[in-house]
Amino acid sequence: MKHILLINPWIFDFTAYDFWLKPLGLLQIGAIVRQNTSCQVHLIDCLDRFHPGLKKKSISKPDGRGPLPKEEVTKPEVLKFVPRKFSRYGLPLNLFMEELAQQPAPEAVLVTCGMTYWYPGVQLVSELIRQKFGQVPIILGGVYPTLLPEHARLHSGADFIVSGPGENRILPILREILGDRLVQERKFKDLDDLPLPAYDLLRHQESLPILTSRGCPFRCSFCASSLLYPHFEQKRPQQVIADIQLLVQRMNCRHLAFYDDALLLNSRVHFKPILKGIINSSLTLSLHSPNGLHVQAIDAEMASLMKAAGFVSIYLSQESLDPSWLKDFSPKVESEDLLKAVKSLEAAGFNRHNLNVYLLAGLPGQDWDRLLRDIDEVIHLGLKPRLAFFSPIPGTKEWKKIIDQGLLKEDSDPLLQNKVAFLYLQGEEVILKLREAEKRLSCLCPN
Numbered sequence: 001m002k003h004i005l006l007i008n009p010w011i012f013d014f015t016a017y018d019f020w021l022k023p024l025g026l027l028q029i030g031a032i033v034r035q036n037t038s039c040q041v042h043l044i045d046c047l048d049r050f051h052p053g054l055k056k057k058s059i060s061k062p063d064g065r066g067p068l069p070k071e072e073v074t075k076p077e078v079l080k081f082v083p084r085k086f087s088r089y090g091l092p093l094n095l096f097m098e099e100l101a102q103q104p105a106p107e108a109v110l111v112t113c114g115m116t117y118w119y120p121g122v123q124l125v126s127e128l129i130r131q132k133f134g135q136v137p138i139i140l141g142g143v144y145p146t147l148l149p150e151h152a153r154l155h156s157g158a159d160f161i162v163s164g165p166g167e168n169r170i171l172p173i174l175r176e177i178l179g180d181r182l183v184q185e186r187k188f189k190d191l192d193d194l195p196l197p198a199y200d201l202l203r204h205q206e207s208l209p210i211l212t213s214r215g216c217p218f219r220c221s222f223c224a225s226s227l228l229y230p231h232f233e234q235k236r237p238q239q240v241i242a243d244i245q246l247l248v249q250r251m252n253c254r255h256l257a258f259y260d261d262a263l264l265l266n267s268r269v270h271f272k273p274i275l276k277g278i279i280n281s282s283l284t285l286s287l288h289s290p291n292g293l294h295v296q297a298i299d300a301e302m303a304s305l306m307k308a309a310g311f312v313s314i315y316l317s318q319e320s321l322d323p324s325w326l327k328d329f330s331p332k333v334e335s336e337d338l339l340k341a342v343k344s345l346e347a348a349g350f351n352r353h354n355l356n357v358y359l360l361a362g363l364p365g366q367d368w369d370r371l372l373r374d375i376d377e378v379i380h381l382g383l384k385p386r387l388a389f390f391s392p393i394p395g396t397k398e399w400k401k402i403i404d405q406g407l408l409k410e411d412s413d414p415l416l417q418n419k420v421a422f423l424y425l426q427g428e429e430v431i432l433k434l435r436e437a438e439k440r441l442s443c444l445c446p447n
Contacts, residue, residue, distance in 0.1 A: 002039040002182060004174075005106040006030050006201070007129075009113060009121030010046045010090040012073070014082065014420040018049055018066050020257035020290050024209045025142060026112040027197035029170050035195050036171055036184040039107065043201040044099045046090035046121070050204040053095045063286060063313055064207025064255040076120070078413045082424045088121075100132050108137045108177050110170070111158065113144035116394065117418040119156060126157025137177050141166045146228055147394045148414060165214070165229065167194060191235045196243055199251055207255035208247055212240045212274065216262040218332040220319075221397035222363065222390060225261040232262065234270050241277030248283050257288040264297035275305035285310045292317030292358050292388075295333050298341035303348035315356045315386065316341065321374045322367075329363075342381060352382035361437065362390035362423050364402060368433035375440055385441060391419040 008023035023045065034041045049058035049066055060066040068089040075086040091099075109129050113122050126138055140158035144151075149163045162169045167188045175183040188194055191214065199208055215229030247253040264271055278285065287306075292315045306314070318338050319330045326333060338357065346352055357378045361371060378385040392402050394417075402408050407425060408416055416425060423430055 001104075002037075002178065003104045003106045004030075004033050004037070004039045004041050005103055005109045006041065006043045007109060007111045007125050008043070008045045008047055009111060009118070009125045010088050011068070011115075011118050012086070012088055012120040013118065013418065014084045014086055016068055016070070016087075016089040018047070018068050020064060020207060020209055020255070020288060021047060022202065022209045023047075023112050023114075024197055024211060024259060025166070026110065027199060027201060028194060029110060029141065029166055030198035030201060031195040032167055032170060032186075032188075033110075033174065034198060036186050037174060037178070038182050039178075040104075041198065041201070042103055042106075043198075044096065044103070045202065046096060046125075048091065048203055051091055051095060053098065054091070063288060064257075076413075076415055078415050079418070079421055082421050084420060090121075096128070100128065105133055106136055108139055108174060109133070110139045110141070112142040113140065113156075114142055115391075115417075116144045116148050116151075116414040117391075117416075117421075119144050119152070119414060122152075122156045122158070130157070139170070139173055141170075143224070143228065144414075147224065151414060191233055192239050196246060199247065199253075205251040205253060207257070208251065208253045209257045209259045210240070210243065210247070211259045212270070213260045213262060213265070217265065218262070218330075220330045220332065222329065222360070222393070223261075224393040224396060227393070227395045232265075234266065237270060237273035237277060240274050241281065244274075244278060244283065244285070245281055248285065254284070255286045255288065257290050259291060261291055262294065263289065263291070264294045264302065267297050267302060272302065272305055275309040278309040279305070283310075286312040288313035289315050291315070295337040295341045298344055300344045300347060303341075303344040303350070306345075307348040307350060311350075313356070314345065314350065314354070315358060318357050318378075319360045319388070320370075321377055322370050325367075325370075330360075338378075339381065342383065353384065356384045356386045358386050358388040360390055361387040361434065362419065362426075362430070363398065364405065364407060364426060368430075368437065371433075371437060372440055375437060387437065387441070389419040389423070392417050392422055 006026050008026055030041045058066055070087040070089045072085050073088045111122055111125055138158040139160040140156050141162035145161045146163045149161050152161045160173050171183055171186055213234040215232040216225040217232045287310050295316050295318055320326055321335045323335045359374050375385045392399055
């Protein structure tokens with residue numbers, strides 16, 4: 001029996017939290033490998049809050065979220081200017097080494113990375129894999145190698161770099177490593193052609209993510225969605241409904257988080273039928289939208305279906321209430337759309353106080369006074385403002401502005417793309433404004 005090892009690395013950061021955080025892309029690749037090779041697939045999830053070896057039992061909210069275990073580590077030299085503690089989030093090193101010791105020698109190790117500035121986790125995994133298994137091939141995919149492939153080639157420790165969607169890349173690489181006899185040829189033509197992600201590899205399956213589409217046709221100046229997936233595509237509603245039924249019946253899933261960037265787009269033929277399918281199947285589920293929902297798409301019918309299907313956590317991607325700002329930076333929404341959506345949601349039975357509104361904070365040159373007014377207005381509407389902190393993403397319009405302004409260089413260490421570090425990089429005035437905004441939030445919206 002041949003073996004393939006999947007690893008979801010640690011997060012090295014100033015802050016991190018399990019916000020329905022699961023390595024969905026890695027699980028998708030794991031399912032493809034298991035279906036099209038003769039290899040047995042294993043997973044080490046460094047962000048597993050439910051590992052039995054952890055000294056402290058994981059504290060979870062009823063909806064599945066919770067704090068990650070962490071250990072403070074030395075800040076990299078390039079981040080010394082940030083007056084915040086820097087930590088390795090995830091399993092203690094000794095637990096990881098115990099997990100690694102129990103693994104059979106793999107033919108290849110597949111690693112993912114969710115943010116460009118989380119690459120130190122990949123480096124540490126690569127180092128420990130080399131110590132244990134020598135020159136076993138390491139294959140890296142995810143956001144980091146997609147946005148910064150050259151940096152990943154030079155600094156990740158991986159032998160193979162997969163940029164962009166990996167479903168049609170992983171089998172040819174494994175054929176190169178294992179030979180034609182052990183790996184089938186297979187091309188996936190669309191999302192419906194993909195197998196169900198290997199959710200069974202996760203230790204805790206009560207709270208799971210799902211993806212019903214990839215990419216986003218909107219081109220917000222700060223967003224990487226169109227860079228990660230240039231072509232927007234959606235699954236057939238019937239396939240999504242069948243997948244959800246399997247998650248409930250086989251995995252006993254009770255909380256489902258939609259990872260889509262444009263979940264409500266083309267809702268008449270996509271998400272409304274999915275919601276109707278969930279309702280008609282009488283599934284007992286709590287639904288969540290951590291990536292934010294397009295406010296314009298929430299009408300009376302959509303709100304009613306969301307309520308009947310079991311939506312609990314609703315996050316609205318408003319970004320700003322400034323019409324001129326929205327026109328320049330986020331054309332997917334207009335300032336008056338928020339109230340319309342809220343009225344529809346309230347009429348459907350949602351409590352305003354449980355509705356969350358994302359407001360973008362930390363964009364270079366941002367009018368912080370305007371942000372404070374937006375916070376006040378959102379609270380005045382009886383909603384919960386949530387600051388979504390800007391992170392500079394290579395390849396976006398905002399990245400080009402940042403380079404032109406000299407805030408970063410094209411070859412700056414990706415650690416400086418960290419959302420916390422970038423706030424401090426902009427100077428003391430920005431930090432003071434941020435503290436004022438956070439104080440406003442804590443006083444007016446304590447929960």
